Amino acid sequence: MGHNVDIDEALDELENLTESLANGLVDKSSDQIEAFVEERQVVVDRLISMAGSHKMDTEQQRKLQSILSYDEPIQTHMLNLKNEAQKWLMQRNAARNQRSVYEAKYAVDSYLMDKRK
Incomplete structure (x- = not known):
């Protein structure tokens, strides 16, 4: 069975997608990664549907392994x-809780002050 062009194209696309994300990975936002995961899934699904009718040759399998090595x-x-x-949310919630504790204490204090008058 000859080299399958469709699989090559899909692998190239997957490789380009993956490498463009992996370059400067630390600067990528969660939105950018989410977009990558969605785009990549489309290509992966295409590869899976082709795998039924075409077997990947060793070169293609090697390329796929190399692309998947970026996953980690x-x-x-x-x-x-x-x-x-999560840390940001916890800090925000902690600040909010501290504030509400403070506000509750303040409300009780002012209520007691009013009673004393």
């Missing part, structure tokens, strides 16, 4: 972004 740093970065977002 990308996932690590996604995790870091998620952790940062």
Whole structure:
């Protein structure tokens, strides 16, 4: 079975997508990564649908492995972004809770002041 052009095209697209994300990965926002994941899924689905009728040759399989090797740093970065977002939310909520505790105390104090008058 000869070299399959459709698979090559899909692999090239996947490689370009992945490399453009992997370059300067630390500066990528969660929106950019989300867009990448969605775009990539389309290409991956296309590859999967082709895999039924065409077998990848060793060269193509090697290329796919090389593309997938980027997954680990990308996932690590996604995790870091998620952790940062959670930390930010927790800090925001903590600040909000402190404020509401303070406001509740203030309300009680002023209520007691009014009673004393």
